[in-house]
Amino acid sequence: xxxxxxxxxxxxxxxxxxxxxxxxxxxxxxxxxxxxxxxxxxxxxxxxxxxxxxxxxxxxxxxxxxxxxxxxxxxxxxxxxxxxxxxxxxxxxxxxxxxxxxxxxxxxxxxxxxxxxxxxxxxxxxxxxxxxxxxxxxxxxxxxxxxxxxxxxxxxxxxxxxxxxxxxxxxxxxxxxxxxxxxxxxxxxxxx
Numbered sequence: 001x002x003x004x005x006x007x008x009x010x011x012x013x014x015x016x017x018x019x020x021x022x023x024x025x026x027x028x029x030x031x032x033x034x035x036x037x038x039x040x041x042x043x044x045x046x047x048x049x050x051x052x053x054x055x056x057x058x059x060x061x062x063x064x065x066x067x068x069x070x071x072x073x074x075x076x077x078x079x080x081x082x083x084x085x086x087x088x089x090x091x092x093x094x095x096x097x098x099x100x101x102x103x104x105x106x107x108x109x110x111x112x113x114x115x116x117x118x119x120x121x122x123x124x125x126x127x128x129x130x131x132x133x134x135x136x137x138x139x140x141x142x143x144x145x146x147x148x149x150x151x152x153x154x155x156x157x158x159x160x161x162x163x164x165x166x167x168x169x170x171x172x173x174x175x176x177x178x179x180x181x182x183x184x185x186x187x188x189x190x191x192x
Contacts, residue, residue: 001041001177005190007034008155014183018129018157019101026154027060027126035067038177042124042152043071045175049149051122053078053115055137057097057108060126064154068124078115080108080140089113093143095136100129100160110140117145128153128176131162135170150175158191159183 013021025031051072056065057080065077080095081088089111098105115121123137128151138148156163156176163179166172179191 001038003034003037004154004178007031008178008180009188012188014186014188017183018160020155020157020180020183020188022126022155026064030063032067035064038064038154039068039071041177042068042122042175046072046122046150046152049122050120051075051149052118052120053146054122054124055080055110055115055141056124057133057137058082061124064126065124068152072122076114078110080110080137082106082108084109093140095139095143097136098130098132100132101127108136108140112144115141115144115146119144119146121146121148123148123151124153125151126154128156128162128166128174129160131165134162134166134172134174138170138172148172153177155180 011024053076054065054069055078062079069075069077091112092109094109096105096107121141134151141148150173153176156179158179158181166174181191182189
């Protein structure tokens with residue numbers, strides 16, 4: 001998605017050789033008009049599959065998934081929670097995620113009321129680095145007997161192993177709107 005690449009270059013910041021900050025438009029402050037374009041693009045890319053629900057992890061994926069859902073006939077969005085709370089249904093699916101950005105492992109959970117064996121799931125997230133978040137979401141869906149139809153990623157770090165892990169080792173359809181091949185000396189290079 002050329003518009004996304006331009007947005008990353010104009011608004012993003014490269015840190016070291018592994019981090020791209022896009023917090024001015026994607027995961028801290030949200031450019032809603034631009035997310036609408038991202039949502040339309042996910043709907044176009046995945047128009048060949050049936051999707052009954054979109055799933056993501058709180059917090060950065062929620063806005064992207066919610067806006068995309070309107071282009072999938074307003075299907076429900078389910079987000080995996082990272083923390084227990086007294087109002088979270090005790091009957092839930094659990095998995096664990098190692099966060100590349102936070103450098104720690106944390107639990108995720110979804111109430112069993114919101115995913116079922118009839119569901120055809122599209123996983124959506126903001127970044128793909130090591131693939132652990134996507135695999136944890138896939139694990140939650142599999143616990144429910146739901147079918148994961150594909151994974152939509154806004155920005156994939158192609159120089160990390162997540163894309164290969166999902167596509168080659170786990171045979172999952174992954175569609176990334178922008179793939180970064182390298183970050184070097186503040187310069188971001190995209191895959192064509």
